[in-house]
Amino acid sequence: MSTTNKPIKTTSRPGRTLAILGLILVAMVSLVFIQGSTSVRLGLDLRGGTSVTLQPRIAPGDEGKVTSEAIDQAVSIIRQRVNSLGVAESEVAAQGSGTNRQIVISVPGDTGRRVVDLVGQTAELRFRQVLASASGVPAAADAAATPAAGVSADVNAKFAALDCTKPENLQGTGADAPTDTLVACDRAGTTKYILAPAEVLGRQISKASAGLDAQAGSNWFVSLTFNGEGTAAFGALTSRVTSLPEPTNQVAIVLDGLVVSSPRITEAIPSGNAQITGSFTQLEAQDLANVLKYGALPLAFDRGEVQQVSPTLGADQLNAGLLAGGLGLLLVVIFTLLYYRALGFVTVGSLAIAGLMLYVLFLLMGEWIGFTLTLAGIAGAIVAIGVTADSFIVYFERVRDEMREGRSLRTAAETGWVRARRTILVADFVSMIAAVLLYVFSVGGVRGFAFTLGLTTIIDLIIIFWFTKPALVLISRSKFFNSGHPLSGFSPKSLGLSVAKEA
Amino acid sequence: MSKLSGLGGRLYRGETSVNFIGHRRRWYMVSSVFILLSIGALSVQGLHLGIEFKGGSSFTVTTPNPSVADARAAIEEAGVNSEAIVQLVGDNKVRVQTGALEQAQNNTVQDALAAKFAVSASTIDTQIIGPSWGKEITRKALYGLFGFLIVVMIYLAMALEPKMAISAIIAVIHDVFITVGIYALVGFDVTPATIIGFLTILGYSLYDTVVVFDKVRENTKSITSSSTKTYSQAVNLAVNQTIVRSTNTSIVALLPVAAILFVGAGLLGAGTLKDLSLALFIGLLVGTYSSIFIAPPVLAQLREKEPAMQALAKRVNARGGVTVETSSTAVTAVNGRGPRNQPKRKGRK
Numbered sequence: 001m002s003t004t005n006k007p008i009k010t011t012s013r014p015g016r017t018l019a020i021l022g023l024i025l026v027a028m029v030s031l032v033f034i035q036g037s038t039s040v041r042l043g044l045d046l047r048g049g050t051s052v053t054l055q056p057r058i059a060p061g062d063e064g065k066v067t068s069e070a071i072d073q074a075v076s077i078i079r080q081r082v083n084s085l086g087v088a089e090s091e092v093a094a095q096g097s098g099t100n101r102q103i104v105i106s107v108p109g110d111t112g113r114r115v116v117d118l119v120g121q122t123a124e125l126r127f128r129q130v131l132a133s134a135s136g137v138p139a140a141a142d143a144a145a146t147p148a149a150g151v152s153a154d155v156n157a158k159f160a161a162l163d164c165t166k167p168e169n170l171q172g173t174g175a176d177a178p179t180d181t182l183v184a185c186d187r188a189g190t191t192k193y194i195l196a197p198a199e200v201l202g203r204q205i206s207k208a209s210a211g212l213d214a215q216a217g218s219n220w221f222v223s224l225t226f227n228g229e230g231t232a233a234f235g236a237l238t239s240r241v242t243s244l245p246e247p248t249n250q251v252a253i254v255l256d257g258l259v260v261s262s263p264r265i266t267e268a269i270p271s272g273n274a275q276i277t278g279s280f281t282q283l284e285a286q287d288l289a290n291v292l293k294y295g296a297l298p299l300a301f302d303r304g305e306v307q308q309v310s311p312t313l314g315a316d317q318l319n320a321g322l323l324a325g326g327l328g329l330l331l332v333v334i335f336t337l338l339y340y341r342a343l344g345f346v347t348v349g350s351l352a353i354a355g356l357m358l359y360v361l362f363l364l365m366g367e368w369i370g371f372t373l374t375l376a377g378i379a380g381a382i383v384a385i386g387v388t389a390d391s392f393i394v395y396f397e398r399v400r401d402e403m404r405e406g407r408s409l410r411t412a413a414e415t416g417w418v419r420a421r422r423t424i425l426v427a428d429f430v431s432m433i434a435a436v437l438l439y440v441f442s443v444g445g446v447r448g449f450a451f452t453l454g455l456t457t458i459i460d461l462i463i464i465f466w467f468t469k470p471a472l473v474l475i476s477r478s479k480f481f482n483s484g485h486p487l488s489g490f491s492p493k494s495l496g497l498s499v500a501k502e503a
Numbered sequence: 504m505s506k507l508s509g510l511g512g513r514l515y516r517g518e519t520s521v522n523f524i525g526h527r528r529r530w531y532m533v534s535s536v537f538i539l540l541s542i543g544a545l546s547v548q549g550l551h552l553g554i555e556f557k558g559g560s561s562f563t564v565t566t567p568n569p570s571v572a573d574a575r576a577a578i579e580e581a582g583v584n585s586e587a588i589v590q591l592v593g594d595n596k597v598r599v600q601t602g603a604l605e606q607a608q609n610n611t612v613q614d615a616l617a618a619k620f621a622v623s624a625s626t627i628d629t630q631i632i633g634p635s636w637g638k639e640i641t642r643k644a645l646y647g648l649f650g651f652l653i654v655v656m657i658y659l660a661m662a663l664e665p666k667m668a669i670s671a672i673i674a675v676i677h678d679v680f681i682t683v684g685i686y687a688l689v690g691f692d693v694t695p696a697t698i699i700g701f702l703t704i705l706g707y708s709l710y711d712t713v714v715v716f717d718k719v720r721e722n723t724k725s726i727t728s729s730s731t732k733t734y735s736q737a738v739n740l741a742v743n744q745t746i747v748r749s750t751n752t753s754i755v756a757l758l759p760v761a762a763i764l765f766v767g768a769g770l771l772g773a774g775t776l777k778d779l780s781l782a783l784f785i786g787l788l789v790g791t792y793s794s795i796f797i798a799p800p801v802l803a804q805l806r807e808k809e810p811a812m813q814a815l816a817k818r819v820n821a822r823g824g825v826t827v828e829t830s831s832t833a834v835t836a837v838n839g840r841g842p843r844n845q846p847k848r849k850g851r852k
Contacts, residue, residue, distance in 0.1 A: 045775075055639060113610060113624075116631075303606070304639065305555070306631035312565060313628045320776060324766035328759030335758060339751065375775050376699070382763055383703065383783065386756030387710070393755060394714060397511070397748040404515050423717040426662045427710045433654050434706030438699065441647035442640075446699050449779075453703070495512050 014470030021466040025353070028360045040359070041366035043374030043448065046318040048311030049108035050115050054078075054301035056101075070299050071101050078105060082115065091370070095447065102304060116306055125202025125292065126178060127234070128195035129241055130250040130262055136164030136190050151194055155181055164189040184252075186259040193259055195252050199237045202255075204230025208292035210285035213277075220285035221277040224292060231272030239268030253292070261288055321378035328382045329355075332389050340396060343489030346475065347392045350468045354388050354459050361455060377448035384456030387431060391464045394427075395420040399472070400495055409490055413476040417469050424464060431457045511747040517740055524739040527800035534677060534797060541684020550687050553694040554630075556637030558603040562613060563628040566620045569597035577619035581611045603634050644698045648679075651705055659713070666805045667716045671709055674798035678708045682786045696775045700782025707756060707783070708790030711749045712798045718745045719802065727811050730818035735803040742799045753791040760784050 032038070044051050056066045071094050079092040082105060090107045107115045131151055138161055151159075164185035178198040185192050207225040212218075226234050241249050242265045252262040263276045276288070309317075329351065337344035358381060365371035398420035402412035435454030439447055475481050481488045513519040523530075554561055564574070574589045574597050588600040599616065609631055617624040652672055659668035679701060686693060718741040726737055760783045767776030806812050 053636075055633070055635065113613075116606065302633045302635060303631065304633045304636040306629070308625075308627070308629040310565070310626045310628050312626065313563070316770075317774070317776075320766050320770045323770070324763040324776065325759075327766060328762035331758035331762060332755055335755060376696070376779070379763060379776055379779050382759045383756075385759045386752075387707075389755040390710060390752040393748060393751045397745075397751070400511070401515055401744070404512055419721070423714055426659075426717065427713040429658065429662070430655055430709045430713060431706045433658065434651060434703065437647050437651045437654065438702055441643045441650065442699075446695065449699055449703075453706075 014473040017466055017470040018474070021353075021462075025356065025360075028357070028364070032360055032363050035364070035367050037363045037367040040362045041370070041372045042314075042318065043372040043377070044106050044108060044314070045307070045309050045375045046314050046321070046373065046378075047108065048309050048314040049106060050306070050308045051104060051106045052116055052306050053304040054103040054105070055304040057300040057302050066299060068101075071103065074299055074301070075103055078103060082107060103301070116303070125205075126198035126254045127200035127237065128182065128198050128252050128254055129237065130193050130247045130252050131181070131196050132159065132194040133247045133250070133262070134159075134192055136162075136185060136192050138163045151181065155183060155194060159183045159192065159194050162192050164192050182254070182257070184254060184257055184259050186262070191259070191262075193252055193262065195254065195259075198254075200226070200230055200233045202292070204233060205292055206230070208289045210280075210282070210289040212282075219277065220280040220282050221275050222280070222285050222289045222292065224274045224276065226272040226274075228272075231270070234272065234274065235268065235270035238265045238274075239270065241265050242268050253288075317375050318378075321375055321382075325378060325382045325385075328385055332385055336389065336392075339489075341487045341489040341494075342480070342485070343396060343472075346468060346471050347389060349471065350392060350463050351385065351388060353467055354456070354463045357459050357462070358452075358456060361459075371451070372448075373452075374448035376446060377452045380449040380452030381456060384453060384460070387428075387453075388456065388460040388463065391424045391428065391460055392468055394423050395464065395468060395472070396489075398423075400490070403490065403495055409476045409482050409484075410473075413469075413473045424461075428457050428461055514743045514746060517743065520739065520743050521746075522739060523742045523795060524735045524800050524803045527796075527804070530796035530800060534681070534793075537681050537684065538677070540688060541680055544684055544687035548687050548690065550683070550693045551690045552637070553692050553697075554600055555632050555695050556641065556693070558632050558634030558636060560601050560604050560609050560612070560632070561630045562599045562616055563592065563596055564599075564616050564620050564622060565596050565626065565628075566622055567595055569595070569620060571597065573597075573619050574599050574616065577615040578612060580619075581608070581615035583608060583612055604631075606631075640695050640698065644702065647702055648705070651702070652676075655705075655709065659709075659716075663713070663716050663720060667720070667802055670798045670802035670805060671712045671716065673801050674712055674793040675705055675708050677793050677797055678704055678786060678789045681789050682782065685785055685789075686782075691781060692778065694775075694778045696778035697782045700779045700786065703783060704786030704790055707787055708793060710756075711752060711791060711794035714748055714752070715742055715745050715794055715799055716802070719799065727815050730815065730822055733816040733819045734806045734812045735816075736819075738799050738803045738806075742795060746795060749791060749794060753787060757784065757787050760787060 056071070058066055075092055075094050082090045082092055087107050087109055090105070092103065092105050094101045095104050105115065162183055162185065178201065181197060182195040183192070184195060204226055205224060206227045208222060210220060210222055212220055237251060241251065243249070246264075247262075250262045250264050253260045261276060261278070263278065280288070332351070333344070333348050336347040340347065362371065362373055366373075395417065399409070399412045399416035402416040403409060407415060432454060435450045435457060438450035439454065442450065481490055484491045486493065510519065569591065571589045571591060575587070578587050578589075578599060578601070583601055583604065586602065590598050590600075592598050597620075599612070601612065604612070609629070613624050613627055613629060616627055652675070655675075656668045656672050659671055682701060682704060685691075686697070691697075719738050722737045722741045722744075723734060726732065726734060732740070760780050763776050763780035764784055767774065767778075767780055807816065
């Protein structure tokens with residue numbers, strides 16, 4: 001064995017290290033109070049709610065369409081739709097990396113079905129001729145008397161009753177078929193329309209961009225280019241309506257059942273290139289161009305997974321998770337106390353501090369990065385009890401080995417550390433690689449598991465460097481441990497030394 | 504307990520020694536049998552995949568004393584003619600699993616169940632899995648697996664030794680194979696949580712192997728400069744020296760997992776906790792086995808092929824030492840005669 005018997009410098013100051021760790025803990029706990037984050041944010045599987053995971057549907061030959069921009073665009077559109085439900089703490093986020101991403105929508109509470117119906121729709125952009133328009137409030141009964149040309153009395157009654165100031169009428173259902181005569185509000189809720197069946201569809205647009213009138217310097221407009229089919233259809237539509245009276249000379253751009261814009265057609269446009277002018281701000285023009293370019297969602301999505309958890313099940317799962325954690329911790333504590341005797345208290349102390357640190361980090365990360373604790377996350381934390389205790393065992397056994405080679409506990413606590421440290425660093429690094437890869441290559445619950453596993457691995461390193469080791473060095477100076485008391489865990493008998501001596 | 508600790512001391516000094524390396528054929532044999540069984544089970548029965556991999560819907564109604572017949576009646580009323588699995592979970596839950604349904608059909612089934620059991624539809628826990636979802640998670644899990652193996656192999660080759668990295672990876676593949684085989688054999692349900700479990704085993708199984716190999720590295724740092732031990736003997740000593748550690752770390756790792764398994768299976772019936780902890784439990788056991796019985800012998804074999812190590816073995820033999828591999832009776836070969844350079848060694852015997 002290549003044992004080096006160099007004298008070990010005993011310059012380590014365990015007291016100071018412990019004091020620093022204490023300060024860090026106090027600082028973290030104060031931060032929790034300053035930020036007022038007093039409870040861990042629970043995931044939907046622990047408090048009830050609905051989560052939907054959407055996968056981009058990739059048609060053959062369309063692989064290039066799934067770009068990061070397209071996913072981001074879809075996220076913001078879906079977020080608008082989900083927010084329209086008015087449920088607090090709803091979340092829409094892309095997960096995964098690059099083009100291989102998914103969109104995860106989480107909505108707490110029992111709005112389940114509405115969420116599921118709402119998010120996956122890929123309503124299409126449509127151009128419809130305006131048949132009638134009025135201000136967004138319900139009309140007085142007599143005003144609805146004369147239906148416009150080509151509008152049934154039924155539709156007209158619906159139009160009259162429509163109240164665009166009500167939020168539920170501004171949700172954008174996207175349930176309209178292209179062949180319907182449609183009653184719709186505009187997005188702001190100020191105007192309502194009766195719209196003819198769609199004549200031009202969003203997919204017939206080949207290009208759309210926002211531009212600035214160079215001469216006036218202030219008027220933003222949107223230019224459009226149609227493909228062959230679109231050019232013909234748009235040409236026919238514009239040449240027919242341009243000479244009609246107000247408001248039938250307007251063409252509404254309809255998205256998700258809401259009118260985005262309803263420009264007046266001033267001339268027939270047979271060329272396939274059109275400009276929509278108006279008093280746009282830069283943002284409005286760019287948004288309109290995006291809508292024209294992408295339609296509703298830039299991609300079609302499949303519902304990969306839908307999970308609806310009732311609050312009862314959520315509470316059950318939370319309790320079960322906490323119970324399993326408590327039980328696991330108890331078993332580990334009993335084992336270490338039985339095997340390592342008084343030394344086991346160092347393990348118990350280390351686990352307690354690791355637990356406190358993890359809890360505080362859960363609180364803080366909930367505040368900083370919106371971390372939510374899921375059932376898989378709890379499982380990760382429980383599994384981590386084992387990993388954390390493993391490093392203590394590696395260290396303790398190492399110290400005992402050093403003592404078997406004839407060193408005193410005081411020296412062994414230092415020499416054993418130098419060797420155990422290496423082993424622990426390598427082993428924890430492997431755990432870290434596993435956690436990071438699990439996190440990168442997974443969606444939803446698995447990520448929660450990987451995240452806690454990674455977090456606890458880091459905590460493990462902090463604890464063993466700043467608590468377990470200095471604590472052991474400190475107690476190695478005490479008479480109880482140094483004299484090899486039978487209950488200390490370092491007695492010659494438990495090390496197997498006495499056996500050798502007696503023989 | 505102290506008896507066990509005393510054993511640790513004897514193992515450390517090499518007074519008590521189990522010939523792990525010399526009996527490697529025996530361990531290889533055991534593993535081969537398991538691997539053949541795994542291959543057999545996988546090809547005959549295959550894995551019992553949960554709906555997450557096939558696509559489908561699962562509805563769980565919580566109500567006092569539910570009946571399977573009522574649930575079946577509700578599904579029929581909803582007009583779903585795909586094969587439905589109905590089972591009781593605990594004494595107050597009934598779970599209905601169907602094939603892939605349209606969103607409207609899902610709503611119909613949910614409503615029918617709610618009406619039948621007189622509960623609100625929003626209290627029914629549902630899970631709806633698209634048909635391509637399983638492919639997606641399987642693909643990602645495989646990416647994760649290969650990514651992990653490659654990154655860890657490179658890391659271990661740098662942090663330890665290249666041949667240690669190879670042996671460790673062989674042991675890990677062995678673990679995953681046997682764990683998956685056990686799943687196929689027993690017919691446990693495979694869910695995404697199970698896959699997480701499998702992937703986590705990788706990291707765990709390596710923890711013990713790293714502990715053993717780190718000791719091997721220490722024991723063999725300047726092994727060729729003396730003629731006291733062959734490489735295999737040094738590895739064997741390292742395994743014996745770390746076996747208490749490996750056992751303890753495994754027990755401590757298993758205890759919390761056992762707690763999750765107990766609570767998950769006992770209180771919640773089925774679900775994430777049970778699936779995850781079962782995979783971990785089996786994987787940990789297999790991982791502990793391989794870190795002692797597979798990884799070190801494979802390493803010894805790989806290194807003994809090197810000319811320097813063969814020359815060393817010759818020199819040790821010439822000095823009258825018994826090489827561990829030559830005879831299966833050499834259980835305590837290291838013990839009696841092999842010169843040991845442990846300081847403070849008291850003559851025993």
